[in-house]
Amino acid sequence: MTVEIKRVAVVGAGNMGHQISICCALAGLETSCIDVSPEQLQKAESFMKKYLPERVAKGKLSEESARQAEARLRFLDSLEEGVREADFVIEAVTEKLDLKKELFRRLDQLCPPHTILATNSSFFVSSLLAPETGRPALVCNMHFFNPALVMKCVEVVKGPHTAEETAKAAMDLALKMGKKPVLLHKEIYGFLVNRILRRIMDEALFLLDTGVASAEDIDSAVVNALGHPMGPFTLMDLTGIDLSYHIAMERYRETGDPADKPSPAVVEKYVRGEWGRKKGRGFYNYG
Numbered sequence: 001m002t003v004e005i006k007r008v009a010v011v012g013a014g015n016m017g018h019q020i021s022i023c024c025a026l027a028g029l030e031t032s033c034i035d036v037s038p039e040q041l042q043k044a045e046s047f048m049k050k051y052l053p054e055r056v057a058k059g060k061l062s063e064e065s066a067r068q069a070e071a072r073l074r075f076l077d078s079l080e081e082g083v084r085e086a087d088f089v090i091e092a093v094t095e096k097l098d099l100k101k102e103l104f105r106r107l108d109q110l111c112p113p114h115t116i117l118a119t120n121s122s123f124f125v126s127s128l129l130a131p132e133t134g135r136p137a138l139v140c141n142m143h144f145f146n147p148a149l150v151m152k153c154v155e156v157v158k159g160p161h162t163a164e165e166t167a168k169a170a171m172d173l174a175l176k177m178g179k180k181p182v183l184l185h186k187e188i189y190g191f192l193v194n195r196i197l198r199r200i201m202d203e204a205l206f207l208l209d210t211g212v213a214s215a216e217d218i219d220s221a222v223v224n225a226l227g228h229p230m231g232p233f234t235l236m237d238l239t240g241i242d243l244s245y246h247i248a249m250e251r252y253r254e255t256g257d258p259a260d261k262p263s264p265a266v267v268e269k270y271v272r273g274e275w276g277r278k279k280g281r282g283f284y285n286y287g
């Protein structure tokens with residue numbers, strides 16, 4: 001049965017959740033943005049109150065649309081109240097599997113029977129969460145990119161349990177939000193974008209580690225020949241070299257394959273505490 005999606009609940013008002021909520025409200029959906037942290041809710045609401053008038057001032061949004069979006073968006077600390085009437089839930093809580101499992105169990109109890117439950121997790125496929133519910137056919141991944149208000153791509157991932165109608169509803173919802181969704185017909189670690197990005201990062205690090213070219217020249221080639229907005233080393237400095245180190249270590253722990261260990265350049269930067277922009281120095285110096 002296909003239900004028209006009118007009410008959305010976003011659980012988690014952090015980096016991702018607060019912006020996904022605003023995207024939903026701007027798309028004309030009645031939206032609840034839910035978090036356990038009052039400070040996070042406060043921050044999310046303050047951001048919305050600043051963001052919408054800025055868009056109006058820049059001529060990107062009419063005053064009326066901004067007013068309506070604000071009226072459609074509620075910030076709540078009660079999961080029960082926030083999801084009671086939701087047609088679609090987007091889970092965007094902290095990336096911890098046990099936390100997400102517990103939340104999916106509660107969502108299954110609190111939501112109406114037709115509600116679709118989607119996870120914005122970067123790495124956990126929805127088949128890890130679907131068995132916690134009595135509605136596996138209504139569970140899928142819906143992976144947004146950071147910052148969610150700006151980035152157009154959304155990966156919708158269909159698990160073996162996911163009904164066609166569920167994946168279609170997630171794709172349609174993303175389209176309604178003005179996104180450019182892509183559908184993954186099966187689950188795979190890292191989904192699509194992060195897998196491609198990993199190949200690029202690994203190759204860039206190989207070229208640096210083997211002395212073929214400098215970080216600056218590799219970045220320059222990727223920007224000027226491939227048309228990427230920034231090179232892999234600039235990107236690693238932005239996302240954090242500590243993150244690159246931990247992701248590679250986690251991969252190595254899982255596979256035991258020495259090829260999966262962090263590259264020498266990443267280890268060196270990690271040990272020196274040169275983790276990128278946040279430390280003032282990474283592959284580049286930020287003075």
Ligand SMILES: NC(=O)c1ccc[n+]([C@@H]2O[C@H](COP(=O)([O-])OP(=O)(O)OC[C@H]3O[C@@H](n4cnc5c(N)ncnc54)[C@H](O)[C@@H]3O)[C@@H](O)[C@H]2O)c1
Pocket residue numbers: 011012013014015016017034035036037040091092093094095096099103120121122123143144145146
């Ligand atoms: N940050 C990114 O670049 C990015 C990109 C794509 C996907 N993601 C995924 O999005 C999810 C959220 O990431 P984030 O960066 O927004 O994290 P975040 O730490 O900024 O926010 C997580 C929020 O979840 C809240 N929370 C924790 N338990 C909760 C519960 N039981 N009920 C309600 N709220 C709860 C926290 O208070 C916090 O505000 C993760 O699964 C992450 O993998 C992150």
